[in-house]
Amino acid sequence: MFTNTLIGAVAVAAVNVAAQGTSATTPAVPTGTPIPGDYTGPLRPQVHFSPPQGFMNDPNGMFKDANGTWHMYYQYNPTGIVAGNQHWGHATSEDLYHWENQAIALYPPEEGQYVFSGSAVIDVNNTSGFFPDQDNGVVAITTIAHGGSGPQTQDIAYSRDGGYTFEWYANNPVIDSTSSQFRDPKVIWYEDHWVAVIAYSQEFVVGIFTSPDLKSWTWASNFTRHGLLGTQYECPNLVKMPVRDRDSGDLLEETYVLALSVQPGAPLGGSITEYFVGDFNGTHFAPSDATTRLTDFAKDNYAAQYFYGTAEGENPVNLGWASNWQYAQQVPTGNSEGWRSAMTLPRANYLTYAPRIGLTMVNEIYDMSPVLEDGDALAEQTMGNGSVVVDYSDVASGAVFVDVTVTGINTTLVSSFTTLNLTLSAPASGEALQSGFYFGGDTPFFVNRGLLRGFDNIFFTDKFSIADVYSSDSSALASWSMQAVVDRSIFEVFVDRGTHAGTVLFYPTQPLSQLTVASRDLPEGAQVSVSVRALKSAWAEYEDESGVVAGNVTETIAKRHMAYEAAF
Amino acid sequence: MFTNTLIGAVAVAAVNVAAQGTSATTPAVPTGTPIPGDYTGPLRPQVHFSPPQGFMNDPNGMFKDANGTWHMYYQYNPTGIVAGNQHWGHATSEDLYHWENQAIALYPPEEGQYVFSGSAVIDVNNTSGFFPDQDNGVVAITTIAHGGSGPQTQDIAYSRDGGYTFEWYANNPVIDSTSSQFRDPKVIWYEDHWVAVIAYSQEFVVGIFTSPDLKSWTWASNFTRHGLLGTQYECPNLVKMPVRDRDSGDLLEETYVLALSVQPGAPLGGSITEYFVGDFNGTHFAPSDATTRLTDFAKDNYAAQYFYGTAEGENPVNLGWASNWQYAQQVPTGNSEGWRSAMTLPRANYLTYAPRIGLTMVNEIYDMSPVLEDGDALAEQTMGNGSVVVDYSDVASGAVFVDVTVTGINTTLVSSFTTLNLTLSAPASGEALQSGFYFGGDTPFFVNRGLLRGFDNIFFTDKFSIADVYSSDSSALASWSMQAVVDRSIFEVFVDRGTHAGTVLFYPTQPLSQLTVASRDLPEGAQVSVSVRALKSAWAEYEDESGVVAGNVTETIAKRHMAYEAAF
Helix, strand or coil: CCCCCCCCCCCCCCCCCCCCCCCCCCCCCCCCCCEEECCCCCCCCCCCCCCCCEEEEEEEEEEECCCCCEEEEEEEECCCCCCCCCEEEEEEECCCCCEEECCCCECCCCCCEEEEEEEEEECCCCCCCCCCCCCCCEEEEEEEEECCCCCEEEEEEEECCCCCCCEECCCCCCECCCCCCEEEEEEEEECCEEEEEEEEHHHCEEEEEEECCCCCCEEEEEEECEECCCCCEEEEEEEEEEEECCCCCCEEEEEEEEEEEECCCCCCCCCEEEEEEEEECCCCEEECCEECEECCCCCCCEEEEECECCCCCCCCEEEEECCCCCCCCCCCHHHHHCEECCECCCEEEEEEEECCCEEEEEEEECCCHHHECCCCCCEEEEECCEEEEEECCCCCCCEEEEEEEEEEEECCCCCCCCEEEEEEEECCCCEEEEEEEECCCCCEEEEEEEECCCCCCCCCCCEEEEECCCCCCCCCEEEEEEEEEEECCEEEEEECCCCEEEEEECCCCCCCCEEEEEEECCCCCCEEEEEEEEECCCCHHHCCCCCCEEECCCCCHHHHHHHHHHHC | CCCCCCCCCCCCCCCCCCCCCCCCCCCCCCCCCCEEECCCCCCCCCCCCCCCCEEEEEEEEEEECCCCCEEEEEEEECCCCCCCCCEEEEEEECCCCCEEEEEEEECCCCCCEEEEEEEEEECCCCCCCCCCCCCCCEEEEEEEEECCCCCEEEEEEEECCCCCCCEECCCCCCECCCCCCEEEEEEEEECCEEEEEEEEHHHCEEEEEEECCCCCCEEEEEEECEECCCCCEEEEEEEEEEEECCCCCCEEEEEEEEEEEECCCCCCCCCEEEEEEEEECCCCEEECCEECEECCCCCCCEEEEECECCCCCCCCEEEEECCCCCCCCCCCHHHHHCEECCECCCEEEEEEEECCCEEEEEEEECCCHHHECCCCCCEEEEECCEEEEEECCCCCCCEEEEEEEEEEEECCCCCCCCEEEEEEEECCCCEEEEEEEECCCCCEEEEEEEECCCCCCCCCCCEEEEECCCCCCCCCEEEEEEEEEEECCEEEEEECCCCEEEEEECCCCCCCCEEEEEEECCCCCCEEEEEEEEECCCCHHHCCCCCCEEECCCCCHHHHHHHHHHHC
């Protein structure tokens, strides 16, 4: 264990401080100084990214480089456990689970400024002119907040070492503004030009801009007042997405998704992400309908960003910020473990035609094999009505993956008691995280975190649910599935092959260590396949002899990389 | 007290039975037999409508007649405390608080059919031909469900006695269908013809139909896949609504609102109502933007319907069903008191331009003076930071009205601790219903029903919140207000002059009897005005000598009316 010298006595007092960047004090940021991370705390996720210490929020600047390395930056206050003093932290991964903490990548250009959310691209063709003799130049496009309530401008920085260190462009801003509510540029390449989507947050407008060179930008169109407004638009993402056949996975067509984060004022309270499906012609996004769709049925997935640079035709991959501004700055990990916020699991997305509701974004957990424990599963069982109980208290990570598939469901014979439940519990304290599906009636899937006692907060809603139309034919033999990852203080569940996703923070006073999958009143002929796998800690292998995982350092990259290569 | 002979041993077993009309058994319905109602139970609302006994859901057929009498019909299972065996119950009121239970107005035309939701109009000009010598003929337009999974057709019935008794039209249906998901016609008059909006529920379409005579209908247009879909559209309402200046109340213009209930699959779980603002030209509704707006920030207000026949230029008035299909059939009033579901308070609506979010529907509680207790208020106080505690255990109704206005708020000086809280508690059990507002940060208003222990249900979400942008000018001296009615098991709150409304069922094990309004860390100069008024039971005066309020009777109308007139 290490002494938490950096965080020190930063107390968590403020309830509902402004969402971004209004830190009252700016302690010295540890330029070039390693930030020690203790990833062993009982609430610290083991297969999710979280910063070594301090406060994290939105994922930023994410891209996959030509070597296959995933780069993730993130809104980071390295000197506190609430938002403020915003920098871009940085981490890299070969597999999206094992993350190497890198040096802080973007510092404010001047005192009193904050580096807010933004994106990054690889300027392969040197459109910017920053990279005369290389094809792996990285340009970050981000919002600079000129003080907590000053103007927000769009600025760029370039990296000639593949994204590890950046120089601010001399002629910033590239998009000037007098507005204090103009932020979160996300840039993609469209045929022959760059496209940025930027939120005019409190006007409920997504501005679409184009550029030949990432330096000079031209306003092209606005996407205005769509969907749920909350009281601010943030973090727009425009992404090309395949539409796939629900059963075969075959590509049917490609279309665009405009994802938009809304905060505060979401229906579930606080922050949420919605998305719109439509056509994009290089300058204008035209939604194919007026439907408002949500990415998540719970309330702990915000500001997800898609990686730039994944291969054409592949399902785009995102990470979201697994929290909610209503309590992100109050969750107990800050005081007990010196960090706050993790990213979601990496998710690959495509669209499909779900029964009844039509075009819907499917979430697939990105290949988890790098963190699946070798050897036998904790459980691998097929049953009709019955239950599987797994004591996983000796899984070192405390993290497990649960995969349940129910087949041969005669939907005309399901009753209002036909259920499949997954319950995680802490036998010592009696706490439990409940989830389950009712196959009859309104077919709700639910999650209840109200039986855990580690966090008391007026906005920490206990129960979430979504109706899943799992079969389009009432007489068919239907199938239904759920996949879930439980990781100390994060529960992520993917219902009906990812048709619905739920991201749920939970805070037990004792570690959850027992798992029950139980089916009840299934019609004859239905079969339940249950697979429970232990997950390996993605962090344990980076610990030094004293158990510390360093952050804010790059000098160990080569060493770590060799260790990583040796491990697989 | 009376013996609950009609309900008898109808047990509440089914969780998530289908939302509507799939009763397995159809016990004899008490045609012409009074249904005794006990309105004294500790969970029975005293200023809200609830049926004498049995299960109620959507408000139906609501109109205000030429004499000023408000007619409300309602989805009613008179023989059970879960949905099924649907009829139209009926009640009338002179003031929207004192309701006289009337005879069941619509029985299924044939065995195996159910009378589902619909609306009613006054055919002043006898367009239908049903009323050759009267101008007060009433036509009900409703869905007949031909069995639980058979077709749903639109049928009409006419009443020559002002809405008390109806005859089914001989040539029904007036809109035939082969679909089992086509329902809930709401009819209005537009210039020179009738207009019906009807939900093609599982296709996410509102069909707009026109008719000269209520008998022959022509399809005119569809309003398709707007807003949140859930998994069904239900109960569309098209209503002309004034747009008023937020401060003066002056009429700026008139526009239309299309309200749509969605269930299941709402963001908060189960059922919710959203609305769209736009133009209507007699055949087509054109939304003025693609915004999705919700009528309520909690989850217990569904299927609201606007009264037909209110005066041109007046704010339209609605009642909603104060429940959620996720637990409407499980709430404890069924087993303990023999009834389930109440209507919301009557609400008058208009649109206004709220700070930042723009066009928003405002909810005003309809004139409550008929149920305000005479004499002194329980509290009438002005303070800065401080608290008002009221013991209202001797208020016979158990119902109170709380009105709080905060003025002179220097918004540049509010902190993250600046709060106004309203807490209702049961000192004997320690239970509490919490609500409050944070004037700083993300400015959330919250309600928490998680500290009450009278109902344990996996879908009974504990916490709700909404961000309220209460001031458009950060340097101004702002004001903020809330009004709330607490009525035994229903809490309705109207935030910032009705800009946001929350309808919250709650089930204490002991009656709530103490109320605290507390302000904290308000900037100097801010003033809090608190008024707490006892409410009179609207039901007590209808009790006979044995305490019974009869339902399903009309013969006492005249007598009751005289009693009513004498009372005011």
